[in-house]
Amino acid sequence: MTRINVTVDGVRYSDEVEPRTLLVQYLREGLGKTGTVVGCDTSNCGACTVHLDGTSVKSCNVLAVQADGHEVTTIEGLATDGELHPVQRAFHETHALQCGYCTPGMIMQACDLLKENADPSEQEIREGLEGNLCRCTGYHNIVKAVQQAAKDLSSQAVGS
Amino acid sequence: MTPLSSRPASSPVGQSIPHESAALHVTGRALYTDDLWVRTHGVLHAHPVQAPHAHALVTRLHTAPALEVPGVVRVLTADDVPGVNDAGAKLDEPLFPSEVMFFGHAVCWVLGESLEAARLGALAVEVDYEPLPSIVTVRQAIEAESFQGGQPRLERGDVDARLAAAAHVFSGELDLAGQEHFYLETQCALAHVDEAGQVFVQSSTQHPTETQDIVAHVLGLASHAVTVQCLRMGGGFGGKEMQPHGYAAVAALGATLTGRPVRLRLTRSQDITMTGKRHGFHAQWRAGFDEAGHLLALDATLTSDGGWSLDLSEPVLARALCHVDNAYWIPDVRVNGRIAKTHKTSQTAFRGFGGPQGMLVVEDVLGRCAPRLGIDPSELRRVNFYRAGQQTPYGQTVRHPERAVTCWEQVLTDGGVAARAAQIASFNAAHVHTKRALALTPVKFGISFNFTAFNQAGALVHVYKDGSVLVNHGGTEMGQGLHTKMLQVAATTLGVPLSSVRLAPTRTDKVPNTSATAASSGADLNGAAVKDACEQILDRLRPVASERLGVPVDAVVFAGGTVGVTGGEQVVAWGDLVSQAYYQRVQLWAAGFYRTEGLHWDSTRMHGSPFKYFSYGAAATEVEVDGFTGAYRLRRVDIVHDVGDSLSALVDIGQIEGGFVQGAGWLTLEDLRWDESHTPARGRLATASASTYKLPSFSEMPEVFNVALLERAHEDGVVYGSKAVGEPPLMLAISVREALRQAAAAFGPPGTSVELASPATPEAVFWAVRRARGDGGLPQTAPLVEGGLGVVPEQPDATARPLHPRSEQLARQTGAGD
Ligand code: FES
Ligand code: FES
Numbered sequence: 012m013t014r015i016n017v018t019v020d021g022v023r024y025s026d027e028v029e030p031r032t033l034l035v036q037y038l039r040e041g042l043g044k045t046g047t048v049v050g051c052d053t054s055n056c057g058a059c060t061v062h063l064d065g066t067s068v069k070s071c072n073v074l075a076v077q078a079d080g081h082e083v084t085t086i087e088g089l090a091t092d093g094e095l096h097p098v099q100r101a102f103h104e105t106h107a108l109q110c111g112y113c114t115p116g117m118i119m120q121a122c123d124l125l126k127e128n129a130d131p132s133e134q135e136i137r138e139g140l141e142g143n144l145c146r147c148t149g150y151h152n153i154v155k156a157v158q159q160a161a162k163d164l165s166s167q168a169v170g171s
Numbered sequence: 172m173t174p175l176s177s178r179p180a181s182s183p184v185g186q187s188i189p190h191e192s193a194a195l196h197v198t199g200r201a202l203y204t205d206d207l208w209v210r211t212h213g214v215l216h217a218h219p220v221q222a223p224h225a226h227a228l229v230t231r232l233h234t235a236p237a238l239e240v241p242g243v244v245r246v247l248t249a250d251d252v253p254g255v256n257d258a259g260a261k262l263d264e265p266l267f268p269s270e271v272m273f274f275g276h277a278v279c280w281v282l283g284e285s286l287e288a289a290r291l292g293a294l295a296v297e298v299d300y301e302p303l304p305s306i307v308t309v310r311q312a313i314e315a316e317s318f319q320g321g322q323p324r325l326e327r328g329d330v331d332a333r334l335a336a337a338a339h340v341f342s343g344e345l346d347l348a349g350q351e352h353f354y355l356e357t358q359c360a361l362a363h364v365d366e367a368g369q370v371f372v373q374s375s376t377q378h379p380t381e382t383q384d385i386v387a388h389v390l391g392l393a394s395h396a397v398t399v400q401c402l403r404m405g406g407g408f409g410g411k412e413m414q415p416h417g418y419a420a421v422a423a424l425g426a427t428l429t430g431r432p433v434r435l436r437l438t439r440s441q442d443i444t445m446t447g448k449r450h451g452f453h454a455q456w457r458a459g460f461d462e463a464g465h466l467l468a469l470d471a472t473l474t475s476d477g478g479w480s481l482d483l484s485e486p487v488l489a490r491a492l493c494h495v496d497n498a499y500w501i502p503d504v505r506v507n508g509r510i511a512k513t514h515k516t517s518q519t520a521f522r523g524f525g526g527p528q529g530m531l532v533v534e535d536v537l538g539r540c541a542p543r544l545g546i547d548p549s550e551l552r553r554v555n556f557y558r559a560g561q562q563t564p565y566g567q568t569v570r571h572p573e574r575a576v577t578c579w580e581q582v583l584t585d586g587g588v589a590a591r592a593a594q595i596a597s598f599n600a601a602h603v604h605t606k607r608a609l610a611l612t613p614v615k616f617g618i619s620f621n622f623t624a625f626n627q628a629g630a631l632v633h634v635y636k637d638g639s640v641l642v643n644h645g646g647t648e649m650g651q652g653l654h655t656k657m658l659q660v661a662a663t664t665l666g667v668p669l670s671s672v673r674l675a676p677t678r679t680d681k682v683p684n685t686s687a688t689a690a691s692s693g694a695d696l697n698g699a700a701v702k703d704a705c706e707q708i709l710d711r712l713r714p715v716a717s718e719r720l721g722v723p724v725d726a727v728v729f730a731g732g733t734v735g736v737t738g739g740e741q742v743v744a745w746g747d748l749v750s751q752a753y754y755q756r757v758q759l760w761a762a763g764f765y766r767t768e769g770l771h772w773d774s775t776r777m778h779g780s781p782f783k784y785f786s787y788g789a790a791a792t793e794v795e796v797d798g799f800t801g802a803y804r805l806r807r808v809d810i811v812h813d814v815g816d817s818l819s820a821l822v823d824i825g826q827i828e829g830g831f832v833q834g835a836g837w838l839t840l841e842d843l844r845w846d847e848s849h850t851p852a853r854g855r856l857a858t859a860s861a862s863t864y865k866l867p868s869f870s871e872m873p874e875v876f877n878v879a880l881l882e883r884a885h886e887d888g889v890v891y892g893s894k895a896v897g898e899p900p901l902m903l904a905i906s907v908r909e910a911l912r913q914a915a916a917a918f919g920p921p922g923t924s925v926e927l928a929s930p931a932t933p934e935a936v937f938w939a940v941r942r943a944r945g946d947g948g949l950p951q952t953a954p955l956v957e958g959g960l961g962v963v964p965e966q967p968d969a970t971a972r973p974l975h976p977r978s979e980q981l982a983r984q985t986g987a988g989d
């Protein structure tokens with residue numbers, strides 16, 4: 012067992028974990044953060060995407076001990092003071108989800124993409140989300156959601 | 172217009188609203204079945220022992236070593252089953268088998284304090300096998316005459332005479348592959364037993380009632396001792412119609428034996444290697460045309476790859492046979508069907524349920540024959556469309572065939588197809604190594620369960636004293652937006668705002684004896700049942716309102732959260748009226764019920780009118796193929812699809828987009844490979860994870876994707892004039908395959924007919940291009956033959972029994988079959 016100190020969604024945790032515990036296991040089973048889900052087990056689908064120090068990672072492909080001393084944000088920590096993040100709002104409004112299973116990972120990846128590129132072209136959105144699979148939507152509305160979120164974020168930035 | 176289909180003005184139904192659970196999904200608060208155990212105390216985890224043979228006898232099962240592993244609590248074997256050791260309704264799927272029937276078959280399950288303990292325990296179980304010969308392809312099964320179930324024949328007219336007289340006769344063969352569901356949430360169940368022995372199973376299931384039935388029969392309990400709940404599914408697509416039952420039963424068995432909650436969730440590779448898939452098919456066909464390209468006769472024999480047990484193979488085959496016509500009038504038809512028994516997973520329902528496979532046969536026929544007939548493929552399709560008054564080969568008059576034409580013409584116009592065809596021609600003339608093509612294909616898909624008895628549904632609607640409404644219905648939510656639509660239906664019928672209505676999770680103790688949420692029928696059936704329940708409540712509220720407002724009973728109108736009379740000033744708030752009714756001792760809840768009228772189906776003769784109506788659509792797809800590699804791009808897709816008067820347009824358009832992409836995945840990317848070698852790995856699925864099984868991703872999306880709903884599409888006799896949407900759009904993706912065929916043909920001389928494998932992966936397209944270019948030495952696996960000496964579809968043995976599924980036999984015994 013190894014002790015890790017990690018901040019998840021703004022809360023500090025100190026836990027004993029087995030060194031081979033996956034970050035996604037720790038989040039779900041250790042902390043009860045079931046908003047982050049497992050789709051494929053093989054780091055192909057992106058359903059488990061979270062942010063590690065602000066950058067997206069597939070949490071089925073990261074060990075909990077690698078998060079030691081770092082900050083993790085999951086889908087459950089994205090909204091601030093009950094206010095949805097613009098990407099969450101856009102996914103909600105544009106019907107960018109059906110079964111919703113891919114949605115948390117998709118949103119986390121989209122946030123990361125928009126952080127690196129505030130005004131992505133349609134092609135850049137497709138490439139930026141390429142590592143996230145959705146079996147339901149056919150992706151069309153997901154692209155639209157990210158476009159809408161980009162607009163909202165830039166008008167927010169202008170407004171602030 | 173029937174009362175069921177007429178829609179009040181400005182009602183919640185028809186509004187484009189977000190998914191009912193969208194707020195939960197975007198915040199990660201939506202719960203799936205496997206999120207529940209984390210919140211449950213003392214859970215045990217289940218892990219299977221999977222056999223490493225395609226076919227073998229279990230000669231020894233020694234479980235004691237597993238119990239030595241720390242944390243292992245129990246090993247579940249056949250000896251533990253108090254009831255029936257079977258995971259299905261047809262009693263041909265032993266839950267704990269003594270004969271391994273496919274590579275990865277679970278022979279027993281280990282329960283542990285942690286998944287890790289259960290997994291290590293499963294590794295410690297000692298099993299001895301005696302390997303047996305195995306059949307892993309349909310063609311091998313045909314050769315060995317390894318079939319299961321009935322062998323239906325759909326026949327009209329005199330095919331042989333018509334073929335003999337036809338101006339052109341072609342014949343060929345087609346092998347089309349299956350498809351893995353790859354719902355993003357794998358199969359999962361969590362079972363509890365309460366102090367009185369009541370079993371409660373939460374399952375990711377499209378068919379809670381059947382899950383309940385199977386859990387009860389495995390445990391030897393009556394149905395009332397088992398409750399099944401499905402919160403929601405992370406995708407189903409048919410893969411959770413039959414498949415969840417066995418896993419739910421294992422969890423329930425573990426819970427009854429240990430007294431502790433048991434969680435069973437398949438890993439992705441377990442899910443892919445253990446659960447059934449879309450059926451692959453083999454087809455042999457002969458088709459006759461007149462000089463103008465009219466299809467005169469089709470003789471086809473379809474053999475589906477059923478895998479090791481029957482599962483839903485018979486009804487899937489029936490639907491395949493019923494869709495071999497797609498949107499085309501074929502005067503003389505003979506289609507034989509049979510189900511191969513192979514040593515593979517038991518193939519099952521998958522969006523379209525055989526319809527896509529049946530349609531693909533006739534589209535393959537048209538796509539291959541068009542160049543040889545010298546007719547443009549789109550034109551060939553168009554001249555064969557059904558016309559008013561014509562009947563399908565199984566004897567159902569085709570309702571609204573003009574809608575196929577309207578969709579088609581709108582796609583031509585909106586897609587600017589004529590202008591683009593000219594551009595494509597000049598592009599192709601200018602490029603030797605890259606070719607483009609544009610193909611149109613139609614869809615006509617029958618809505619209702621073929622088997623009449625399944626076309627029933629129930630609902631339970633509660634109005635509480637404060638006027639708030641809780642809706643239960645028998646359908647399950649898998650992302651398709653059924654719950655969203657049901658909220659809209661309830662709010663519309665009761666005349667209350669959407670915010671007053673809430674939906675409860677699907678449970679068998681709320682609405683019993685439900686049918687699977689399948690066959691695209693969820694909204695049609697459950698919507699009508701919800702509406703019925705709401706109307707009963709309104710009927711009881713009307714006298715209360717009439718007395719209070721001093722107006723005649725039938726003048727009372729419920730709308731916008733108030734109750735009054737049309738045009739009248741005097742109104743009472745919904746909540747006030749409800750409260751008053753309570754004090755007058757009026758029952759404020761109701762159970763609703765619906766059964767689709769006018770259906771008739773005789774599967775033994777494959778004849779009748781099994782469908783309430785048909786859904787129509789048309790798609791035009793443009794592709795570009797690289798001649799060096801076979802790689803291709805989807806340049807543009809235009810779709811017009813008929814969903815009646817949409818209940819919820821955002822949801823419906825989302826279903827069309829998602830269905831199309833899933834269909835394109837099946838036909839162009841997703842490539843299930845079973846090991847066909849004679850090594851010990853024979854029968855193993857080589858593509859058992861997302862790293863080897865290619866799913867559609869962002870990069871395969873059409874570059875331009877336009878979807879429109881057919882306008883003025885009211886469907887009489889269906890809830891609020893709507894139509895089903897789940898399955899039909901999947902088959903619009905056949906246009907992708909046909910466009911690829913045409914693009915490959917463009918590498919050859921005019922009139923080139925291209926044989927294209929299915930799935931049309933880049934590799935398959937590469938070989939198609941090589942063949943089109945006439946590169947020597949390439950084997951044609953199934954050449955198109957013109958004239959009499961080609962493929963003659965095998966006619967099944969005269970003694971083969973017709974299709975007569977168990978469910979129909981039971982209905983017959985009770986006199987309810989017809
Ligand atoms: S579960 Fe992590 S990428 Fe699929
Ligand atoms: S919405 Fe179901 S997987 Fe994306």
